[in-house]
Amino acid sequence: MTEPAPPLRRDAERNRQLLLRTAYELMASRGLDVPYEDIARAAGTGMGTVYRRFPQRQDLLDALFSEHIDTVIGFAEEASRHEDAWAGLTWFLERQLEVEAQSRGLGELLRGRNQATEVVRRAHERMTPLVAGLIDRAVRAGQLPAGATPADFAAAHVMVGSVMDASRAFAPGLWRRALRVALAGLCHADLSGDPPDEVVIDHLYNDQTK
Amino acid sequence: MTEPAPPLRRDAERNRQLLLRTAYELMASRGLDVPYEDIARAAGTGMGTVYRRFPQRQDLLDALFSEHIDTVIGFAEEASRHEDAWAGLTWFLERQLEVEAQSRGLGELLRGRNQATEVVRRAHERMTPLVAGLIDRAVRAGQLPAGATPADFAAAHVMVGSVMDASRAFAPGLWRRALRVALAGLCHADLSGDPPDEVVIDHLYNDQTK
DNA sequence: TTCCAAGTTGAAGATCTCTTCCGATTGAGG
DNA sequence: CCTCAATCGGAAGAGATCTTCAACTTGGAA
Numbered sequence: 001m002t003e004p005a006p007p008l009r010r011d012a013e014r015n016r017q018l019l020l021r022t023a024y025e026l027m028a029s030r031g032l033d034v035p036y037e038d039i040a041r042a043a044g045t046g047m048g049t050v051y052r053r054f055p056q057r058q059d060l061l062d063a064l065f066s067e068h069i070d071t072v073i074g075f076a077e078e079a080s081r082h083e084d085a086w087a088g089l090t091w092f093l094e095r096q097l098e099v100e101a102q103s104r105g106l107g108e109l110l111r112g113r114n115q116a117t118e119v120v121r122r123a124h125e126r127m128t129p130l131v132a133g134l135i136d137r138a139v140r141a142g143q144l145p146a147g148a149t150p151a152d153f154a155a156a157h158v159m160v161g162s163v164m165d166a167s168r169a170f171a172p173g174l175w176r177r178a179l180r181v182a183l184a185g186l187c188h189a190d191l192s193g194d195p196p197d198e199v200v201i202d203h204l205y206n207d208q209t210k
Numbered sequence: 211m212t213e214p215a216p217p218l219r220r221d222a223e224r225n226r227q228l229l230l231r232t233a234y235e236l237m238a239s240r241g242l243d244v245p246y247e248d249i250a251r252a253a254g255t256g257m258g259t260v261y262r263r264f265p266q267r268q269d270l271l272d273a274l275f276s277e278h279i280d281t282v283i284g285f286a287e288e289a290s291r292h293e294d295a296w297a298g299l300t301w302f303l304e305r306q307l308e309v310e311a312q313s314r315g316l317g318e319l320l321r322g323r324n325q326a327t328e329v330v331r332r333a334h335e336r337m338t339p340l341v342a343g344l345i346d347r348a349v350r351a352g353q354l355p356a357g358a359t360p361a362d363f364a365a366a367h368v369m370v371g372s373v374m375d376a377s378r379a380f381a382p383g384l385w386r387r388a389l390r391v392a393l394a395g396l397c398h399a400d401l402s403g404d405p406p407d408e409v410v411i412d413h414l415y416n417d418q419t420k
Numbered sequence: 421t422t423c424c425a426a427g428t429t430g431a432a433g434a435t436c437t438c439t440t441c442c443g444a445t446t447g448a449g450g
Numbered sequence: 451c452c453t454c455a456a457t458c459g460g461a462a463g464a465g466a467t468c469t470t471c472a473a474c475t476t477g478g479a480a
Binding site for chain 2 (some may be wrong): 014112141152155156158159160161162163166169170171173174177178180181182183184185186187188189191193194196197199200203204207
């Protein structure tokens with residue numbers, strides 16, 4: 001299926017790596033919308049080089065973040081094996097947010113504030129059932145109120161992330177306080193009424209309303 | 211101080227009102243960043259007319275939203291007179307978010323996702339002490355944990371607002387569930403450690419990091 | 421009715437970013 | 451060393467939005 005992909009020329013491969021490092025740095029601090037021209041200038045190449053290697057921005061995002069996303073998937077898997085379901089859930093959410101705290105761009109990607117990459121979509125497809133399993137266990141254990149859904153954790157993720165984005169510049173640790181609030185809220189709120197539709201979680205993470 | 215402001219010619223005043231109505235509608239659904247050209251076209255005027263009446267976007271925003279903002283300030287005042295401090299806080303937050311649910315643009319303004327207008331800044335200066343008073347009372351009444359600050363409510367506001375923005379298109383009522391989570395969280399979270407700096411609340415609402 | 425200051429319009433220049441493209445350069449096989 | 455396909459660089463055209471402005475129109479006072 002996938003083309004054999006002939007190896008790059010030595011100089012091209014060097015530029016590719018350079019561009020990836022440069023783009024990662026820029027997106028970590030400025031978010032995903034860094035203009036190609038800025039990336040090229042910071043890397044000392046021409047724009048054409050960026051476009052040749054990454055014709056679509058998605059190509060760049062995939063190359064940049066797929067390993068980080070795999071890391072997050074790994075967190076979900078490890079969490080799902082946790083004996084204490086609630087501990088697993090909180091551990092997972094905190095790990096994921098810690099990763100996002102390191103890179104504004106990755107946060108935008110994981111929280112769907114931009115067009116979701118196929119890679120991100122698949123990641124969520126992979127993680128949602130694991131989270132759902134943890135939630136079921138936590139509810140049965142009386143750690144979470146009945147009615148809690150994966151969409152509630154997605155919403156909590158978005159909520160804490162919004163505080164992170166709003167405060168990154170002047171209070172980089174404030175999101176942890178917001179996380180405590182969100183987690184305590186999930187435990188104690190009445191979640192019995194109008195359960196979020198199944199598809200809400202997809203929309204929450206994949207909507208392109210900007 | 212303020213110029214006597216000579217009355218507008220009849221046709222100009224008519225256009226002004228038309229532009230305000232049109233801009234309000236567009237910003238309610240699309241947010242504050244609607245291009246002037248779109249407003250002009252929708253109102254059936256030329257762009258020059260919009261610029262003549264509202265040379266800065268701030269002028270337009272002030273004219274559009276100041277009365278709504280006064281309404282919200284009124285909510286804060288009414289809430290501060292509530293006998294039950296916690297009930298006052300929840301009532302206020304819910305009223306404010308209901309208003310924002312009606313207008314995406316107003317939400318962006320009140321939550322500082324764009325450059326804060328002077329009007330908005332003053333509104334927060336007005337409301338913060340009222341909220342602080344309610345919080346003090348609620349803490350003394352044992353309704354809130356010690357350590358709760360106005361910044362925590364600002365963060366809750368931002369958090370619920372982010373869910374509102376992310377879900378407006380496909381689940382317009384989802385924010386109420388997020389609000390229940392946030393409020394329950396404020397009641398039950400440990401807020402004793404590292405209290406947010408006094409200025410955090412200003413940054414949260416007024417930062418232009420976009 | 422006349423007149424002109426106030427008002428209106430939309431083209432046009434400025435910016436910003438995206439995207440393409442072609443002439444110039446270069447790595448690596450022969 | 452030679453050759454050429456792969457690669458590079460950056461100018462240039464396109465699209466979006468902002469902002470200004472000169473020519474045209476009109477409300478309303480005299």
